[in-house]
Amino acid sequence: MELSEAGLSSLLPSFDWRLRVLEEATSTNQLLKQETAAPHGTVLLAKRQTRGRGRLGRLFSSPEGGIYLSVLLCPEGAPESVLHLTAMAAVAVRRAVQDFCGLQLGIKWVNDLVLEGKKLCGILTEAVPRRDGTGLILGIGINCNTDTRKLPLELQQTAGSLSQALGHFVEPNGLTACLLRRLYEMDRGLFSEKALWLREYEAACVTLGKQVRILGAKESYEAFALGIDENGGLIVRKEDGSLEHIFTGEVSVRGLSGYL
């Protein structure tokens, strides 16, 4: 079955977020950004994207078979109080995949979900100014039934998909419904359950305990990844022994051996 509004609403009968499924979008994040009057909990899904976006101006390859969705959240409080949102969203995706597929994904700090060294999902959180404060657009792309041989050549070694890992088709409405339930739960516990979710994040984080390279706009250095702080930041020990808290947005973290 294809992803559809009818398929989703039959699985989510009393869900109070608004869902829309598009055949194709440039980027669901970009489209949702333009809907300046949309309420909290507006969800835009697309079966494919022509200009799916990653962080730092990168592209997210979005062929048919993947699940591409953006949710508008308008949490109370200043944007600085929800720095942990992307980390909690990674936990929500991980829980949903566990619920629906029985697979335990790892989390590569900060926004990638991985399995056996391959990226299956990426998350992009963007802030949007609104009349009543700041909104946050949480964009999630999952390689669900993606045939990774159809991805650009440079991604074929590093990208994986759920259907390839499981060896069978993954019903997209079912997985998306699990994901929306988990995102809803995340939104409700955004502040009250933050510590619990971040502990789960830390336990699943494959970046920890490894030597990494921190790539910033101005500098790049090696460090040892120690833990996750209360904002979802990465705590690293630099070569001079000092500790640093790394935040997303500005930096990339690379493992020294390959993608992880």
Ligand code: BT5
């Ligand atoms: C991300 O950025 O991974 C965030 C991806 C967010 C995508 C969703 S889809 C719905 C919503 N609408 C959008 O337009 N975006 C969001 P980043 O960490 O910067 O990773 C980008 C990098 O991942 C690229 O440079 C590639 O190396 C790799 N990549 C691109 N497409 C991929 C794919 N389909 N599977 C695995 N890796 C991919």
